[in-house]
Amino acid sequence: MTVNTVVKKALGVKSMVVNSMELTKTAKGESKLIVHARPHKNKQCRCPYCDNGRRLPIYDSSHELSHWRALDFGGLLVEIESESPRVTCPVHGVVTAAVPWAFPKSRFTKDFDLTVAWMARRLNKSAVSSYMRISWETVGRCVSRAREYLEPDTSSRLDELKRIGIDETSYSKGHKYITTVVNHDTNTVVWVAEGHGKSVLEAFFQQLTQEQRDAIEVVSGDGARWITACVDEYCNNACRCTDPFHVVEWATQALDELRKEAWREANNELKTLKKEIKRGRGRPAENDQASKILSTAKERAKEIKNSRYALGKAPENLTENQEVKLAMIQANDNRLYRAYMMKESLRLLLKTKDPIKAEMELNHWLSWAQRCRIPTFVELGRKIKRHKEFIMNFIRTGISNARVEANNNKISLLIHRSFGFRNLTNLVDLIMLVCSNIVIPLSNRASMVKKSA
Numbered sequence: 001m002t003v004n005t006v007v008k009k010a011l012g013v014k015s016m017v018v019n020s021m022e023l024t025k026t027a028k029g030e031s032k033l034i035v036h037a038r039p040h041k042n043k044q045c046r047c048p049y050c051d052n053g054r055r056l057p058i059y060d061s062s063h064e065l066s067h068w069r070a071l072d073f074g075g076l077l078v079e080i081e082s083e084s085p086r087v088t089c090p091v092h093g094v095v096t097a098a099v100p101w102a103f104p105k106s107r108f109t110k111d112f113d114l115t116v117a118w119m120a121r122r123l124n125k126s127a128v129s130s131y132m133r134i135s136w137e138t139v140g141r142c143v144s145r146a147r148e149y150l151e152p153d154t155s156s157r158l159d160e161l162k163r164i165g166i167d168e169t170s171y172s173k174g175h176k177y178i179t180t181v182v183n184h185d186t187n188t189v190v191w192v193a194e195g196h197g198k199s200v201l202e203a204f205f206q207q208l209t210q211e212q213r214d215a216i217e218v219v220s221g222d223g224a225r226w227i228t229a230c231v232d233e234y235c236n237n238a239c240r241c242t243d244p245f246h247v248v249e250w251a252t253q254a255l256d257e258l259r260k261e262a263w264r265e266a267n268n269e270l271k272t273l274k275k276e277i278k279r280g281r282g283r284p285a286e287n288d289q290a291s292k293i294l295s296t297a298k299e300r301a302k303e304i305k306n307s308r309y310a311l312g313k314a315p316e317n318l319t320e321n322q323e324v325k326l327a328m329i330q331a332n333d334n335r336l337y338r339a340y341m342m343k344e345s346l347r348l349l350l351k352t353k354d355p356i357k358a359e360m361e362l363n364h365w366l367s368w369a370q371r372c373r374i375p376t377f378v379e380l381g382r383k384i385k386r387h388k389e390f391i392m393n394f395i396r397t398g399i400s401n402a403r404v405e406a407n408n409n410k411i412s413l414l415i416h417r418s419f420g421f422r423n424l425t426n427l428v429d430l431i432m433l434v435c436s437n438i439v440i441p442l443s444n445r446a447s448m449v450k451k452s453a
């Protein structure tokens with residue numbers, strides 16, 4: 001076996017001729033291998049967009065060399081260097097001729113683009129950029145090319161939709177929104193768009209045929225009126241649901257409001273105490289006791305301030321430290337603890353799979369909320385009462401709320417992670433790729449059977 005064959009195998013390209021190789025250094029002093037190559041005779045002068053395999057007339061053959069970054073060989077930076085003439089395509093006009101190792105307009109090899117997409121699906125921003133030695137912006141472009149190659153037409157995702165979920169995620173400090181539509185049956189994202197509201201969601205429904213709209217049985221989402229309005233207008237056969245994931249989120253928000261209020265009160269108390277102590281300066285015996293009171297008050301304010309996660313989490317997921325915080329709140333702040341208990345019992349009752357039992361428990365909870373004398377929770381009770389029918393609809397559909405929650409969390413995490421992409425298309429492509437069952441092939445590996453969601 002010749003060295004050239006090994007190099008071609010390592011690069012994962014068949015239709016190429018390796019002329020020579022050269023070891024150089026990059027500007028940073030890293031070793032770099034340059035592979036001087038050209039496409040195989042029967043792959044030369046092809047249009048990158050038409051797949052007819054016809055040789056096209058050369059428009060101008062510049063002797064300037066182009067470079068494509070390939071996957072590293074054992075940490076050694078690899079680049080393919082080749083001439084890239086322009087050809088005249090009867091359909092696409094004057095275009096740079098295709099090369100068998102790269103996607104159109106890419107300065108990276110196909111394997112490189114696909115590997116980056118595979119990594120971006122699983123790893124965080126800095127891990128992908130630093131391992132692959134590319135910027136986060138470039139990661140976005142690699143992902144888009146991989147998505148385009150693996151799924152040129154995403155409209156097939158809109159076929160056979162029965163149970164869908166609509167969610168909006170805010171990012172960039174809440175200034176921008178992304179609306180996503182999820183197919184609950186396949187757990188994949190089927191549609192993504194920038195913005196939120198009725199006009200944005202309408203674009204989704206308008207893309208569907210009348211038959212496709214009629215086939216939709218369930219539309220879930222948060223309590224937003226614009227979702228209800230769209231469902232009423234476009235899906236005659238659909239049942240509108242509010243998923244419990246969002247209801248628990250409302251309760252968590254209400255609890256957090258209350259926590260902030262409690263913290264403000266504790267802080268004010270602390271200030272008053274400090275003033276009083278200042279006034280009583282000069283009496284040592286009393287001072288000793290006063291400083292004790294002061295430190296207790298300080299401790300209390302601090303506990304409340306840092307208890308956001310302890311209050312928001314499910315009790316089974318609490319760390320030891322958070323358990324202590326919760327115990328402190330239970331001992332010192334009856335109102336906040338009661339609100340916490342209400343949030344927890346709401347969360348648990350929404351897990352009930354039996355609709356009759358769930359409705360009974362929800363009614364019980366609603367009357368508890370009405371009598372609780374905590375304004376934010378009385379208000380929360382009213383809101384839940386307004387959405388009761390939609391919440392019950394969700395429980396009746398039997399869609400797993402845990403799955404909805406996991407999916408929504410995954411999408412919002414992804415949006416927050418990748419909002420550094422300047423180009424929104426890259427972000428949309430990443431969401432579509434990550435929240436799908438597309439298998440991304442890796443170089444020189446047998447096709448991976450395991451579908452990664």
Ligand SMILES: [Zn+2]
Pocket residue numbers: 047048049050089090091092093
């Ligand atoms: Zn063409």
